[in-house]
Amino acid sequence: MDDHAPSLGTPLGPAAGETHAIPLAVLAELTHRCPLQCPYCSNPVALDPSSRELTTKEWLRVIDELAEIGVLQIHFSGGEPAARKDLEQLVARANQVGLYTNLITSAVMLTRPRLQALADAGLNHVQISFQGAEPGIADRVGGYKGGHARKLEVAAWVRELDLPLTVNAVMHRQNLDQLPAMIDMAVKLGAGRIEVANVQYYGWALKNRRALMPTPEQVDDCLRVVEEARERLHGVLEIDHVLPDYYADRPKACMGGWARQFFNISPQGKVLPCHAAETITTLNFESVRGNRSIAEIWHGSEAMNAFRGTGWMQEPCRSCAHKDEDFGGCRCQAFALTGDAHATDPACAFSPLHAELFTVAATEAAEEADRFTYRNFSGGTVEKDGA
Ligand code: SF4
Numbered sequence: 001m002d003d004h005a006p007s008l009g010t011p012l013g014p015a016a017g018e019t020h021a022i023p024l025a026v027l028a029e030l031t032h033r034c035p036l037q038c039p040y041c042s043n044p045v046a047l048d049p050s051s052r053e054l055t056t057k058e059w060l061r062v063i064d065e066l067a068e069i070g071v072l073q074i075h076f077s078g079g080e081p082a083a084r085k086d087l088e089q090l091v092a093r094a095n096q097v098g099l100y101t102n103l104i105t106s107a108v109m110l111t112r113p114r115l116q117a118l119a120d121a122g123l124n125h126v127q128i129s130f131q132g133a134e135p136g137i138a139d140r141v142g143g144y145k146g147g148h149a150r151k152l153e154v155a156a157w158v159r160e161l162d163l164p165l166t167v168n169a170v171m172h173r174q175n176l177d178q179l180p181a182m183i184d185m186a187v188k189l190g191a192g193r194i195e196v197a198n199v200q201y202y203g204w205a206l207k208n209r210r211a212l213m214p215t216p217e218q219v220d221d222c223l224r225v226v227e228e229a230r231e232r233l234h235g236v237l238e239i240d241h242v243l244p245d246y247y248a249d250r251p252k253a254c255m256g257g258w259a260r261q262f263f264n265i266s267p268q269g270k271v272l273p274c275h276a277a278e279t280i281t282t283l284n285f286e287s288v289r290g291n292r293s294i295a296e297i298w299h300g301s302e303a304m305n306a307f308r309g310t311g312w313m314q315e316p317c318r319s320c321a322h323k324d325e326d327f328g329g330c331r332c333q334a335f336a337l338t339g340d341a342h343a344t345d346p347a348c349a350f351s352p353l354h355a356e357l358f359t360v361a362a363t364e365a366a367e368e369a370d371r372f373t374y375r376n377f378s379g380g381t382v383e384k385d386g387a
C-alpha cells in the first residue's frame with residue numbers, strides 16, 4: 001500500500017506525565033509482499049523483506065495485546081495480507097478477542113473457498129482497491145494482467161457472503177477520467193462506500209509524481225463528479241473524497257494529528273503513527289519485538305512524541321490560529337519536500353514553498369510523461385514502452 005535528511009533537533013513532546021488515549025483502530029500491515037506493483041503504493045520504497053516479517057506467534061501476541069489495551073478495530077493490510085498463509089488464523093484470533101476485523105486487499109490472491117474461510121473466521125468487512133473502471137488502464141496501473149477481472153469476481157463473492165464492501169479508488173492523472181465509471185462500478189458491485197483517494201506524494205508516488213500528477217482542471221472535475229454523485233446516490237453509496245494536497249490551500253490534519261488517533265504496525269513490527277512515517281529517516285521507531293509493551297511505546301517512545309501537540313512547531317505554524325485544527329499538516333510530506341520534518345507542510349498556503357509546489361504540480365501535470373516506475377523489492381522497475 002511509501003523517503004530523506006537533516007537532524008530533527010530535540011523533539012518537544014507532550015508535557016511530562018501527559019498520556020494519549022489508546023486509538024480505537026489499528027492498521028496491521030502483515031507483509032509488504034504483493035502481486036501488484038502500483039506506482040503510488042504507500043509502502044516504503046525500502047520494503048520489509050519476508051524474512052523480517054513478524055511470525056504467526058508474534059502477531060497472535062500482538063492481537064491479544066491490542067485487545068487488552070482497548071483497541072476495538074483491526075485493519076489487516078499490507079502489501080497484500082492474503083500473501084500470508086496465516087491470515088485466517090489471525091482473523092479468527094482477532095474475532096475471538098472481540099476486535100472488529102477489516103481486510104484491505106488487492107483481492108487477486110483470494111479464492112472463493114479462502115474468502116469463505118475468512119468469513120467463517122469472523123471477518124467483518126472487506127475493502128478492495130481498484131486501479132480503474134476497465135481492464136486496460138487498471139491492469140496497467142497495477143502492473144498485473146487479469147487483475148481487474150479478478151477483483152470484480154472477488155467483489156461479487158464478498159457480497160454473496162453478505163460481507164460489507166468498500167471500493168478503494170486511488171485517483172491520478174491517468175485514471176481520473178474514469179471516476180464516474182468507477183462510482184457506477186461500486187454501485188453495481190453492491191459496495192456501501194467508495195473512497196475516492198487522490199494520490200498523496202511521498203515514497204513510491206513521489207518517484208512517480210510526473211506520471212501521476214493531475215491537472216488543476218482534472219481536480220476541479222473530480223470535485224464536481226463527487227458532489228453530483230453524493231447527491232444522486234444519497235443513501236445508496238457513501239463517498240469519501242481526499243483532495244490532492246498540491247492543489248489545496250490548507251493541509252489536512254494528517255491522521256488527525258501525529259500519534260493522536262491512530263497507529264499501525266509494520267510487517268517487521270515497528271509501531272508507527274502512520275503508514276508512511278518510516279519515510280522520515282531521522283526518527284527511530286520502536287518494535288513490538290523489543291522490551292516495551294505496545295501501550296508503553298504509544299505513550300512514551302521518542303518518535304511517537306516527536307510531533308505530538310503543537311510544542312514542536314516552527315513559524316508560521318507556531319503562531320497560527322489553525323495549529324490545533326491541522327497540526328501543521330503532514331510531517332512525511334514536510335520531510336519529503338523540505339528535508340525538515342518540523343517544517344510547515346508545503347501544502348499550506350502560508351508555507352514559503354506553497355506557490356512553488358503548485359507550479360511544480362501544474363508543470364508536471366502538463367508534461368504528459370506517462371511511464372510508471374513500478375513498485376517492487378528491487379527499488380522499482382520502469383514501465384516498458386507499449387506496456
Ligand atoms: S497499493 Fe498496489 S502494490 Fe501497494 S499494496 Fe496495494 S495493491 Fe499492492
Ligand code: SF4
Binds near residue numbers: 251324348349
Ligand atoms: S501555517 Fe501551519 S497551522 Fe497554520 S494553516 Fe498552515 S499548516 Fe496549518
